[in-house]
Amino acid sequence: MTSTIIDFENVTKEYPDGTVAIEDISFSVEEGTTTVFVGPSGCGKTTTMKLVNRLEELTSGKIYYDGQEIRSLDKIDLRRNIGYVIQEIGLFDHMTVAENVGMVPTLLEWDRARIDDRVDELLDLMDLPAETYRDQHPMELSGGQRQRVGVARALAADPDVMLMDEPFGALDPITREKLQDEFLEIQAQIDKTILFVTHDIDEALKMGDKIAIYRNGQIVQYDTPKEILTNPANDFVREFIGSDRLIKELKFMTAGDVMDETADVTGKTLSELGAAGVEFARNGQGYLTVERSETTHVALMKIYEGHVEGVLVTEGEEVVGTVTEADLKRNLSEGR
Amino acid sequence: MSLLVESIQYLFDNFETFLQLLQEHVFLVVVAEVAAVLVALPVGILATRNDAVKRYALRVGNVFHTIPPLAVIALVFPFVGIGMKSGFVALWAYGLLPILINTITGIEEVDESTVEAARGVGMTENQILKSVQLPLAVPVIFAGIRTSTIINVGNGYLAFFIGAGGLGDWVVTGIALFNNPQILAGAIPGALLAIGLDLALGRVENRLRTGDEPGQRSTTAAA
Ligand SMILES: Nc1ncnc2c1ncn2[C@@H]1O[C@H](COP(=O)(O)OP(=O)(O)OP(=O)(O)O)[C@@H](O)[C@H]1O
Ligand SMILES: [Mg+2]
Numbered sequence: 001m002t003s004t005i006i007d008f009e010n011v012t013k014e015y016p017d018g019t020v021a022i023e024d025i026s027f028s029v030e031e032g033t034t035t036v037f038v039g040p041s042g043c044g045k046t047t048t049m050k051l052v053n054r055l056e057e058l059t060s061g062k063i064y065y066d067g068q069e070i071r072s073l074d075k076i077d078l079r080r081n082i083g084y085v086i087q088e089i090g091l092f093d094h095m096t097v098a099e100n101v102g103m104v105p106t107l108l109e110w111d112r113a114r115i116d117d118r119v120d121e122l123l124d125l126m127d128l129p130a131e132t133y134r135d136q137h138p139m140e141l142s143g144g145q146r147q148r149v150g151v152a153r154a155l156a157a158d159p160d161v162m163l164m165d166e167p168f169g170a171l172d173p174i175t176r177e178k179l180q181d182e183f184l185e186i187q188a189q190i191d192k193t194i195l196f197v198t199h200d201i202d203e204a205l206k207m208g209d210k211i212a213i214y215r216n217g218q219i220v221q222y223d224t225p226k227e228i229l230t231n232p233a234n235d236f237v238r239e240f241i242g243s244d245r246l247i248k249e250l251k252f253m254t255a256g257d258v259m260d261e262t263a264d265v266t267g268k269t270l271s272e273l274g275a276a277g278v279e280f281a282r283n284g285q286g287y288l289t290v291e292r293s294e295t296t297h298v299a300l301m302k303i304y305e306g307h308v309e310g311v312l313v314t315e316g317e318e319v320v321g322t323v324t325e326a327d328l329k330r331n332l333s334e335g336r
Numbered sequence: 337m338s339l340l341v342e343s344i345q346y347l348f349d350n351f352e353t354f355l356q357l358l359q360e361h362v363f364l365v366v367v368a369e370v371a372a373v374l375v376a377l378p379v380g381i382l383a384t385r386n387d388a389v390k391r392y393a394l395r396v397g398n399v400f401h402t403i404p405p406l407a408v409i410a411l412v413f414p415f416v417g418i419g420m421k422s423g424f425v426a427l428w429a430y431g432l433l434p435i436l437i438n439t440i441t442g443i444e445e446v447d448e449s450t451v452e453a454a455r456g457v458g459m460t461e462n463q464i465l466k467s468v469q470l471p472l473a474v475p476v477i478f479a480g481i482r483t484s485t486i487i488n489v490g491n492g493y494l495a496f497f498i499g500a501g502g503l504g505d506w507v508v509t510g511i512a513l514f515n516n517p518q519i520l521a522g523a524i525p526g527a528l529l530a531i532g533l534d535l536a537l538g539r540v541e542n543r544l545r546t547g548d549e550p551g552q553r554s555t556t557a558a559a
Contacts, residue, residue: 055455079458090453094471094545104457153457 004028005161005193006052011061013047021047022217024061029210031160034187034194038204039214039240045197046087049163052195053082065161080104083154083162087169087197089146091138097123097149098134104157122152125186144175151183155190165197180206201241205229205248213237226252230333246332250297255290258331259313259321269317280309281322289314290323296331299323343520350521358525360501361492364420365533368427369485376432377477380439381465390440397433405430405491413498423500427491431484438480442473471545478541482534489530493522 006029014020022044029035037045050056051063054075063070070078083104092100098119099106105115120130126148138146151167167183168176180203187194198204204211205225213221213228213236221233229249232238241248265277270287281287288311290299302311303325310324347354376397383390400408408430413422446469454464470477496504506522509515 053456055452076458076460079456084453084456086449086453086456088449088452090447090449090456092450092454092468094468103459107458107463 003031005031005066006195007062007064008048008051009062009064011051011063012059013044013051013056014059015056020217022051025217025219026061027212027219027222029193029195031193032191033209034196034207035210035212036196036198036204036208037212037214038198038201041199043214044217045199045214046165049084049165049195049197052161052163053079053084055079080108080157081159081161083157083159083192085147085150085154085162085164085167087165089150089170091146091149091153093138096135096137097128097141098130100138100149101152101156103153108157110157118156119152122155125155126152127182128152143170144179147171147179159192161193161195163195166199167196168203169198176203183207202248205252213240247297249332250300250328251295253296253331254292255294255296255299255311255313255323256292256320258296258327259292259323260327261321263322265312265319266321268319270312270314270319271317273319277319278310278312278322280324281312283308287312289319291315292320296323296328300325300328339516339520342517343524346517347521347525354521354525357501357503357505357522358529360420361489361503361526362529364423364427364495364500364502365485365488365492365529368424368488369431369481371424371428372431372435372484373481375428376435376480377439380436380477381443381470383436383440384443384469385461393436394440397436400429401433406494406497409494409498418499420500422498423492423495423502426498427488427495430491431488434484434487435477435480438476438483439473442476442480443469445476446472474541474544478537478544482537485533485537486530489526489533493526 008025008027011022011025012020013022025044025048027035037048039045047056051058052065052070054070057071065073065078065082092103095103098116101119101122102115105118110118119134123130123133128145128148133141133145133149138149141149147167147170151164154162154164168179171179184207196204196207198207205228208225211221211223211225211228212219213233215236221228221237223231223233228237229241229245229252232241232245238245263278265273268277270289273287277287281289283306285306288302288306288308290302290311290313292313292315299311299313303309303323310322310327312319313321313323379389379393383393403411405426409422409426412426412429416422416425443465450468450472451464454468459467492502493504493507495502496508503522503526506518510518510520510522
């Protein structure tokens with residue numbers, strides 16, 4: 001059974017100057033999942049984050065944190081229990097890296113030794129070796145390192161919920177991808193509920209269990225990445241995903257998802273197959289194969305690169321099915 | 337050149353008096369300055385959190401500061417009377433504005449995102465002030481204190497007119513008597529005093545920023 005930890009019910013936020021930043025938004029975030037908020041600049045993503053830790057107060061509607069209406073909770077306690085990576089990073093430049101990371105534990109009055117251990121642990125986790133970095137000042141760090149310190153600071157007191165507002169925003173594509181991969185690994189270990197903001201749909205598809213697509217202060221679609229790719233709610237979503245939607249979709253299906261298991265090679269091992277197997281998966285070099293868990297994107301690449309019509313799908317030594325170009329076409333949403 | 341030698345000569349010939357005047361001058365400036373900091377700093381901090389305080393404080397500070405120093409002194413002394421006390425009050429009033437302005441700007445110019453981050457990690461407004469805004473505003477606040485001090489070393493010369501003593505004694509008497517060596521013997525130490533106090537404040541500032549700053553693995557924020 002899953003339970004929700006953050007619930008928005010018809011939430012509207014109007015700033016004092018009359019700007020309606022978000023309007024009548026409802027969604028629920030399940031515990032332990034990553035929900036990505038994605039959309040063009042100014043559509044209300046940051047506002048949504050700030051409403052959760054009450055840096056801004058909502059105008060109407062209700063927000064629940066772990067079943068309790070957030071307005072009934074103490075702001076300061078709430079913020080100390082929710083990790084927040086702010087869009088502008090916002091490190092304390094007059095403090096060392098260690099003091100930055102140790103800020104929330106210090107506020108929670110952990111004892112010194114425990115804070116120091118925690119800081120070292122987090123810096124190592126973030127690939128910023130503690131001996132080198134703990135006594136440096138933020139000004140001495142690169143943009144990517146600063147963002148890691150920002151993430152470490154948010155993680156410090158082991159919060160159940162993390163708000164991450166474009167945590168990898170100001171980075172070059174290569175560093176960004178590296179941090180995304182690292183963070184996915186870290187997330188697998190720490191298993192937190194994460195609300196993640198980005199305006200990059202690829203990042204959203206990669207990081208999210210669920211994605212909320214924003215447009216002008218409203219959520220136009222709230223779904224799993226796969227649903228969003230295969231069933232875009234409208235033209236705005238379709239356009240936002242981009243013209244390479246089918247390639248993105250291919251990356252979300254595994255060979256196992258689409259393979260034909262009825263072929264008569266199924267159940268044999270590759271060596272048993274010898275030269276007597278299916279012709280369409282063979283060229284001068286022999287059979288072309290993909291692992292069952294590999295994406296259909298990989299399968300397609302192999303089909304095109306090998307100039308064949310299809311590939312064998314294997315699990316270990318055993319052939320478990322086949323995937324042909326026709327199978328792929330049939331499974332892409334456009335074909336349905 | 338010989339004028340400089342003569343003034344040094346004058347200074348040593350009247351060394352006892354010189355020490356007396358210098359001591360009065362330093363005392364006047366330092367006490368007035370400390371009092372100015374003690375008032376302008378808290379009021380400046382308060383002003384960043386309350387618009388009404390800010391409006392009035394700046395207005396009062398401006399009034400004191402736009403009237404010529406001699407006029408401030410003249411205004412003060414009917415109330416406080418002749419002597420050292422009027423000198424203090426006049427210099428104090430005159431020294432407020434630079435500290436006030438710089439305290440306000442220093443705090444308000446701390447990067448909005450840094451303050452937002454501080455709020456986001458769950459610091460209270462007081463903790464934000466103490467652990468984030470004030471430390472980051474130290475250079476600007478100190479610039480205000482230094483400006484104010486230097487101005488008041490100069491204003492200290494005028495204190496002689498209301499009988500508060502100080503190096504103004506030699507300068508004013510020297511002018512009256514066309515005694516150039518005496519004027520210089522009073523003026524040059526004042527210039528050196530201004531430079532000296534400025535350097536001293538610079539050192540204090542550096543200590544605040546590096547030495548016992550929220551430093552070395554220990555202190556950060558507390559209620
Ligand atoms: N403090 C504020 N006062 C008034 N209007 C604001 C305030 N903060 C944000 N807004 C407005 O609310 C809208 C949503 O802003 P928000 O910062 O939530 O957008 P965003 O989706 O995070 O954008 P970006 O991708 O550029 O960060 C914008 O029109 C913005 O100008
Ligand atoms: Mg934003």
